[in-house]
Amino acid sequence: MLQLRQASYRVGAATLVENIDLALRPGAVVALVGPNGAGKSTMLRLLAGEIAPTRGHAELDGAPIATMDAAALARRRAVLPQHTATSFGFDALAIVLMGRHGPDGGGAGAAAAADALAVMDELGVADLAHRDIRTLSGGEQQRVHLARTLWQVRAFPDNHLLLDEPTSSLDIAHQFDALETARAEARRGTAVLVVLHDLNLAARFADSITVAKGGRIVAQGTAEAILEPRAISDWFGMRAVVTPHPAEHGPMVVFCGRS
Amino acid sequence: MSQASLAAADWWRRSHAARQRGLMLLGLACLASFLLSIAIGATDVGIGQFVAWLWSLLPLGGEAPPAGAQAVLLQIRLPRALAAAAVGAALGISGATVQGLFRNPLADPGLIGISGGASLAAVAVIVLGGSLRNLLPEVLHPFLLPLAAFAGSIVATLLVYRIAALRDDLGIAALLLAGIAINAIAMAGVGVFIFMSNDDQLRSLNFWMLGSVGATTWHTLLPALALMLPAAILLPRLARALDLFSMGERQAWLSGIDTDRLRRRAVILVALAVGAAVAISGTIGFVGLVVPHLVRLMLGPDHRGVLAGSALLGAALLGGADILARTLVMPAELPIGLVTALVGGPFFLWLLLRRRGGAV
Known part of the structure; x- marks a missing residue:
């Protein structure tokens, strides 16, 4: 289990996040939502071990993350940042294969290539395998990097997957595919955190939603429990109607305008 | 295994084999250039005599x-052929490393202070040499310039690294x-020394800054080779x-690469190799910049x-x-840096303009 306990992070006089309690459990998808500047990315970086809390704890199975080196961390969690720019013309498949070098020196050999391509196939990017990554569209690149992250996370059991706005460049069908893939990964026993902006996607694909605002966590729970108009107005400054989804199980949020 | 998986496995094997073939070809080119270097020169001694000597x-x-032969x-x-090969290899592999590290195909080992520090130290020795020599035992005199250049490159690199x-x-x-x-x-320091120098010193300054492997002896070559060995x-x-570094330092770290250690190792090894190269040959431009480009065109970015x-x-x-450099204006010699810049510069422009819209 990867978790923050009463974690705060300060840079100079600015407190980016304060007293955060956030736990990722095997088999569950947690959606992290909140307005811009809420501290979502800082929380993700704390969980990823990129930065250490200036107060409080960031722990993996009870041990502080800060003591682990990059390779050991890469065996226990995989991270998809919002944007990854590649500087040389690697094939998309070569990029996916890079997912396993850091953790254990894997990602080389014919069998690994076949395995990595199978993961690309799951995300619908197998036909891009031999294209120069830099010539792909933003959405295609994002899916290739998602495939790389997924391949990395599957190398080890009991793993954690941290996705920072994985749907930001994707069309609607691929947004659904990507989150469906993340949920399926959770069902295999992985703990998943996904930063999202779309409350309806969060309601539909996450087991629980965590709402961040102003560097604090202001709500945590299932979509049914926490999504209601007054709270949404407080968090996002938007008037909203919450209705049962007409076709699916669970609530649906319709935004009406600024509150 | 599915059709697609078989194709991926096949892709891996083919690209691996293609890389091996390409490296083999480059190895042959290297050998050919080395043998030609031994066979061609001002005196009438050829490859036949070299083979006969090896055979004996x-x-x-x-x-x-x-x-005599x-x-x-x-x-x-x-020693001259070995020096050219070693300096070329050191500049080539260092250029490739620095470009990978900076994620920039226009990076050059000079970027991390190496050539500046080496030049300043070498120029200082040439201009102040007379008084410096008197302080040292005579056996060390031939090593003064290469040692100073090497020390200058290492000091500058460490300074850059510490900052x-x-x-x-x-x-x-x-x-x-x-x-x-x-x-x-x-370079400002170099300017000051140039300003202080007399005509004679200016000539040797010029020659050193344009590069040459003509003065190589076993005494200067062997220590340089020893310093290049760790890099090799x-x-x-x-x-x-470095492949993972192409996705950016943050992504490389998130993917399990100890980026601090990688950066430290790469900088130290490059400083040793290029420092040693500069010490025996002076500053030679364009090799570290152009060679990795050509290899990427030939073998891909891996x-x-x-x-x-x-x-x-x-x-x-090289x-x-x-x-x-030693045959075009026989019996005189051109500085080798002049040759690499004259050939490398236009070639680089051609690379730049060759394909509109393509990547560099």
């Missing part, structure tokens, strides 16, 4: 060539910015980590090919450049 060293060997081969041609470490929040950009500043300061052995091991390939192609090209 074997237990069953035949008759050795005349002593032996001396030319052993004391002039062989960058103070701002490690900037990552690789700190290294670049510190390198630019130290280079500028060093250890830099290729960084290949896959650093397992780019690092080894750049060493081989650098050796082959061997060729040295043959031109």
